[in-house]
Amino acid sequence: MNPPVPADVLEASTLCILDPATLHFSRVAASLRLTRKDDQSWWNISVVRTFPLTHRNRWLSIRDTAGTEIGVLPDISGLAAEDRRLVEAELDRRYVMPVITRVRSIRDRFGIVEWTVDTTRGPACFNTRDIRDHLVRPTPHHYILTDLEENRFEIPDLTALDHTSQAFLLRYV
Numbered sequence: 001m002n003p004p005v006p007a008d009v010l011e012a013s014t015l016c017i018l019d020p021a022t023l024h025f026s027r028v029a030a031s032l033r034l035t036r037k038d039d040q041s042w043w044n045i046s047v048v049r050t051f052p053l054t055h056r057n058r059w060l061s062i063r064d065t066a067g068t069e070i071g072v073l074p075d076i077s078g079l080a081a082e083d084r085r086l087v088e089a090e091l092d093r094r095y096v097m098p099v100i101t102r103v104r105s106i107r108d109r110f111g112i113v114e115w116t117v118d119t120t121r122g123p124a125c126f127n128t129r130d131i132r133d134h135l136v137r138p139t140p141h142h143y144i145l146t147d148l149e150e151n152r153f154e155i156p157d158l159t160a161l162d163h164t165s166q167a168f169l170l171r172y173v
Contacts, residue, residue, distance in 0.1 A: 016071035020078030025086040032090050034062060042070060047090045053138040097152045103165035106172060131172045
């Protein structure tokens with residue numbers, strides 16, 4: 001006979017899928033609030049990507065102030081436009097990852113790779129160690145670099161960059 005499963009394990013194994021049509025998000029000062037049609041409401045919620053590299057706007061974990069999961073939102077496309085805008089703004093605030101739009105130079109100096117790039121947030125200079133240890137490739141041509149200070153920079157499509165930027169990158173990736 002199997003021993004009974006502890007209640008906390010059973011609770012942790014239950015996944016609540018949220019219906020976007022029943023959700024309403026609102027901003028109250030610096031906090032995001034979630035109200036479900038059946039009159040349930042949560043203040044100061046957080047929105048967490050469960051698949052931050054491959055499914056950025058799908059399978060979002062909605063959590064209360066204690067970090068307990070309220071439920072999972074399968075896709076933000078089902079939300080009303082204003083609700084979607086608020087969720088996207090919350091994700092942008094939580095996941096700051098500038099997109100590299102141009103590579104100006106890459107130099108390898110004594111085992112440190114020095115990057116000078118243009119990003120969606122302006123020019124940036126950062127350093128990495130061995131590039132293969134600090135590079136994630138979620139899909140072909142999509143790269144995410146992590147610098148020595150744990151900041152991440154994204155290249156959504158290597159082939160969309162200018163030829164000079166591609167040439168710099170292809171020497172290292």
